[in-house]
Amino acid sequence: MKDHLVIFDTTLRDGEQSPGASMTKEEKVRIAKQLEKLRVDVIEAGFPAASQGDFESVQAVASAVKDSTVCGLARAVEKDIMRAGEAIKLANAGRIHTFIATSPIHMEKKLRMTPNQVVERAVWAIKRARDFTDDVEFSPEDAGRSDLDFLCRVIEAAIDAGATTINIPDTVGYNVPNQFGNLFKALIERIPNSDKAIFSAHCHNDLGLAAANSLAAVRNGARQVECTLNGLGERAGNTALEEVVMAIKTRQDIFSVDTRINTQEILATSRLVSNITGFAVQPNKAIVGANAFAHESGIHQDGVLKHRETYEIMRAEDVGWSTNKMVMGKHSGRNAFKTRLEELGIDFETEQELNDAFIRFKELADRKHEIYDEDLQSLVTDNNIQRVENEIYRLISLKSSMGTGEPSNAEVVLWMQGEELSASANGSGVVDATFKAIESLVQSGTTLELYSVSNVTNGTDSLGETTVRLEKGGRIVNGMGSDTDIVLASAKAYVNALNKIAGEQVKDHPQASV
Ligand code: KIV
Ligand code: ZN
Numbered sequence: 001m002k003d004h005l006v007i008f009d010t011t012l013r014d015g016e017q018s019p020g021a022s023m024t025k026e027e028k029v030r031i032a033k034q035l036e037k038l039r040v041d042v043i044e045a046g047f048p049a050a051s052q053g054d055f056e057s058v059q060a061v062a063s064a065v066k067d068s069t070v071c072g073l074a075r076a077v078e079k080d081i082m083r084a085g086e087a088i089k090l091a092n093a094g095r096i097h098t099f100i101a102t103s104p105i106h107m108e109k110k111l112r113m114t115p116n117q118v119v120e121r122a123v124w125a126i127k128r129a130r131d132f133t134d135d136v137e138f139s140p141e142d143a144g145r146s147d148l149d150f151l152c153r154v155i156e157a158a159i160d161a162g163a164t165t166i167n168i169p170d171t172v173g174y175n176v177p178n179q180f181g182n183l184f185k186a187l188i189e190r191i192p193n194s195d196k197a198i199f200s201a202h203c204h205n206d207l208g209l210a211a212a213n214s215l216a217a218v219r220n221g222a223r224q225v226e227c228t229l230n231g232l233g234e235r236a237g238n239t240a241l242e243e244v245v246m247a248i249k250t251r252q253d254i255f256s257v258d259t260r261i262n263t264q265e266i267l268a269t270s271r272l273v274s275n276i277t278g279f280a281v282q283p284n285k286a287i288v289g290a291n292a293f294a295h296e297s298g299i300h301q302d303g304v305l306k307h308r309e310t311y312e313i314m315r316a317e318d319v320g321w322s323t324n325k326m327v328m329g330k331h332s333g334r335n336a337f338k339t340r341l342e343e344l345g346i347d348f349e350t351e352q353e354l355n356d357a358f359i360r361f362k363e364l365a366d367r368k369h370e371i372y373d374e375d376l377q378s379l380v381t382d383n384n385i386q387r388v389e390n391e392i393y394r395l396i397s398l399k400s401s402m403g404t405g406e407p408s409n410a411e412v413v414l415w416m417q418g419e420e421l422s423a424s425a426n427g428s429g430v431v432d433a434t435f436k437a438i439e440s441l442v443q444s445g446t447t448l449e450l451y452s453v454s455n456v457t458n459g460t461d462s463l464g465e466t467t468v469r470l471e472k473g474g475r476i477v478n479g480m481g482s483d484t485d486i487v488l489a490s491a492k493a494y495v496n497a498l499n500k501i502a503g504e505q506v507k508d509h510p511q512a513s514v
Contacts, residue, residue: 005248005257006165006198006224009035009241010044011273012061013073015232017509019476020469021277022500025057030346032061034272036068038265040241042095044226047073048087049080051507055087062091069135071095073510076125085132096129097167098122099139099510102146102154119154126161138163139202141511144170144180152190159193165224166197170213171511173206173236181216188221200224203239205231210239215247218255229273230281230288242266242287242319250314267320268344271374275381278467278478278493280454287319328371334358344373346380367484368461378456378463378482392417392502393442395495400430400487410434412491414441431490438491444498446470450478453486466493470501477501 012028015021023031028045035043045061046054062070070091072084076098088094100111100122107113113121122138129136138158140151155166168187170180180203188194201217201224203210214225231240241261248255249263270288274281283290293316303310327340337358341347348354360379365371394415402408407426410433414421423440427433435448450469455462464486468479479497483489 002256002258003223005218005255005259006041006200007241007245007259007261008042008044008071008200008224008226009038009040009228010202010226010238011035011228011232011241012057013044013046014226014234014238015228015273015277016046017234017511018232018237018277018279019234020478021232021279022477022504023057023276025053025060027276028057029060029064031269031272031276032065032068032070034265034269036065037262038269039260039262040068041260042069042071042224044071044073044097045087047080047508047510048083049074049508050510054507055083058084058087059090062088062094066092069093069095071097071137074098074125074129075510076100076121078128081125081128081132085129088133093135094133095135095137095165096133097137097139098125098129099141099167099169100125101142102140102151103142103144104147105145106142115150119157122154123157123161126158126163130162134162134164136163137165137167137200139167139169141169142171143168144175144183145172148183148186151187155187156191156193159191159197164197165200166194167200167202167224167226168217168222169202169226170204170210171202173204173210175203175213176207176209177212177216180213181220184217184220184222198223200226201239202226204233205236205238208236210237211243211247214239214244215255218244218248218257223257229270230279230285232273232277232279240286242270246287246314246319249318263318264320268373272377275377275465275480278469278480280452280467287314292316293321327373327376328361328365329369330365332361332365332371337361340373341376341380344376346376364463364484368463370457372457374456375463378465381480381482391499393495393498395491396420398434398488398491400434402430408433410437410487412437412441414438414495416441430487434487434491435494438494438498442498444470444472444501446472446498446501449476451490453489456482464489466490468493468497470497472501475501475504477504 045058048055074080074084201214203213227239227241231237396413400410411424423437425436466489477500479493481489481492
């Protein structure tokens with residue numbers, strides 16, 4: 001019998017801490033349902049004390065998800081633990097994850113607390129969390145740079161206080177595999193009550209070692225790995241779920257553990273996360289990148305055709321590639337559309353929303369012959385974009401022109417808080433002209449940090465998905481748009497980003513000092 005490795009997904013919490021990746025409640029619920037389908041054991045749904053919106057998002061995920069444990073993060077303070085406890089109340093299985101920093105630099109410079117005070121606070125927080133649930137996880141933040149003797153002391157006390165999972169974060173991505181593996185070995189051997197808790201690895205990818213460090217931890221006794229889809233997360237991100245899960249599945253000769261992940265759902269989940277957050281997946285990304293299974297060189301192709309294992313260590317189908325079937329077309333009816341969306345985990349709150357989405361589907365089917373699941377995901381996300389809360393700007397129409405040796409021009413009509421206004425601008429291309437025309441109306445004072453376009457499926461009639469990242473006063477948002485016309489997709493993404501930056505709530509960062 002192999003040990004079970006708990007897969008703890010923190011896309012909705014640590015992933016969301018990535019500047020620009022913030023998600024609405026509806027988006028979080030959609031991702032959470034897909035994570036449930038992927039069969040992750042634990043979904044860390046957010047940091048409920050950050051804002052009322054974050055609290056409601058965790059609560060909504062807790063109500064929507066039945067088969068995975070839903071977890072809320074809390075600093076080791078009363079307000080956070082109470083909020084997390086309330087937010088997970090409706091979950092079938094709920095967990096509170098509380099943490100406090102234990103490295104000398106964090107204790108001295110951030111917390112301004114002595115080691116004794118830190119141990120005392122950790123014990124208090126765990127006991128308080130146990131008032132809400134029996135499933136309590138404790139993290140000594142920045143464990144990767146903490147003193148081993150002190151870590152042993154605080155963890156022993158944490159387990160005595162009732163922590164059932166001990167998570168070891170390499171908060172700043174400083175560790176290397178040997179060292180991180182040895183840390184687990186030492187902790188498990190030296191802490192007298194270590195058999196009373198599951199040890200967990202939480203790695204950041206600053207040196208590109210997050211997956212390697214997590215796997216080293218598993219080799220040395222970790223039985224939970226914390227990860228995100230596509231490695232989403234602050235700075236260089238977190239451990240990528242798809243990399244750890246597939247390494248374990250592919251190298252069963254090395255890892256004596258099993259996960260319950262339905263690996264065929266990996267690609268769909270990766271796409272949904274990228275689609276909603278606007279963080280594109282690089283083509284050469286392991287497992288989920290467009291080139292991950294494309295054997296382009298002639299020699300490789302020949303080898304693969306003759307005997308698959310010559311150059312392939314995993315089957316593309318096992319992670320959800322090539323399930324890319326044409327699902328719908330021009331003649332598909334409303335019922336078929338609704339059923340397929342339900343299969344994709346997409347529900348609508350009202351009939352009106354479903355009708356709007358169906359109209360958009362028909363419009364798309366007029367322009368595009370074959371409609372794939374990815375198109376439907378994109379279409380529905382874009383439909384959500386049109387329903388942003390507190391909408392301030394809406395694109396009414398766009399006309400653009402360009403020609404060789406002529407300036408590109410765009411004319412836009414924008415709805416702005418009840419008024420329709422139009423503007424025209426020239427630019428170095430039609431997208432540039434469009435953004436300039438919109439800016440001349442809105443005068444947002446934002447800086448464009450990123451503009452990217454990718455195709456959802458193959459072919460020149462594919463939907464183009466556009467991401468626009470705007471910055472203002474240190475706040476960053478990603479706006480998304482999709483359309484078979486990439487200029488229109490770009491305009492939608494720009495307007496979406498403007499709405500987000502105007503309406504974004506101020507929220508606490510969990511790792512800032514209390
Ligand atoms: O990286 C980290 O230390 C964290 C903690 C909140 C667990 O994300
Ligand atoms: Zn983290």
